[in-house]
Amino acid sequence: RKGTAVITGASSGLGLATAKALAETGKWHVIMGCRDFLKASRAAKAAGMDKDSYTIVHLDLASLDSVRQFVKNVRQLEMPVDVVVCNAAVYQPTAKEPSFTADGFEMSVGVNHLGHFLLARELLSDLQSSDYPSKRLIIVGSITGNTNTLAGNVPPKANLGDLRGLAGGLNGVGSSVMIDGGEFDGAKAYKDSKVCNMLTMQEFHRRYHEETGVTFASLYPGCIATTGLFREHIPLFRLLFPPFQKYITKGYVSEEEAGKRLAQVVSDPSLTKSGVYWSWNKNSASFENQLSEEASDADKAKKLWEISEKLVGLA
């Protein structure tokens, strides 16, 4: 039978390119979890995806109710869930003020981490009951959360501190809107959320890999300088960033190529190792990358897990 992959944020950029790459193999059906149904359906059509190769299900990660409803709706499709890809993200580098999810969490961490945390926890039982030979839960990471790399050292750097802001609810009411308790900084909030994504993947691996046989993985797909992720950046940045990445850092990767990389992590029979953070070298060969000290801190991962459970109502 075909595999079924749930991909969040499949209406543009990496998520769409991955959905397309998987659909084109004829071996995958993609459940596209998207907040804007019309945009997603137009994007899938424009990408030339066969209409039988995907199903769009509404998902707004900025609302825990929407995440729970999404899980119900996916179950009603009566398709197996073989792979889950947590891909959607918001990035607000120029925001002066924080914005908030329906549940009152600062938006970047609320969407990129907490919404996905609840989604992944809920869908784990569905993955468990699938009879697919290689079940996977993939959380897209980023180099920007790795302070052991050049790109990860561009200020403001990710730093979760002792997680006091998160423990306080990240709502700006009696607690900070930043995980480490500091002042709001949109670029840092995004990087922090990506560290959370990578810590969460490893904690899933430690808690559930042996018991469930599910492969947990994260990846840095390369710098996809053309995606909508940079839509809130200043125009000059958006003009100069793609050539800068192409010719100076040489980290540039097209949406199509990045989509193939993520599709590989979804489906390649050789990428079954769990607890791994994949990256690609200049020749586009995958390798297991090292994470920064903070992004591989097991105590922090455990603490993050426990606080996140409380915030999303699982504990």
Ligand code: NDP
């Ligand atoms: P895009 O902005 O193109 O895609 C992000 C997707 O997330 C969009 O489909 C967007 O939906 C969706 N999304 C945003 N907010 C929500 C929400 N509240 N609920 C549901 N969906 C939402 O960016 P990319 O493709 O670049 O980013 C995809 C992933 O890749 C992210 O995890 C990012 O961190 C990661 N990444 C990107 C890099 C890059 O260089 N671009 C580098 C490293 C990692 P909509 O279409 O409705 O806006």
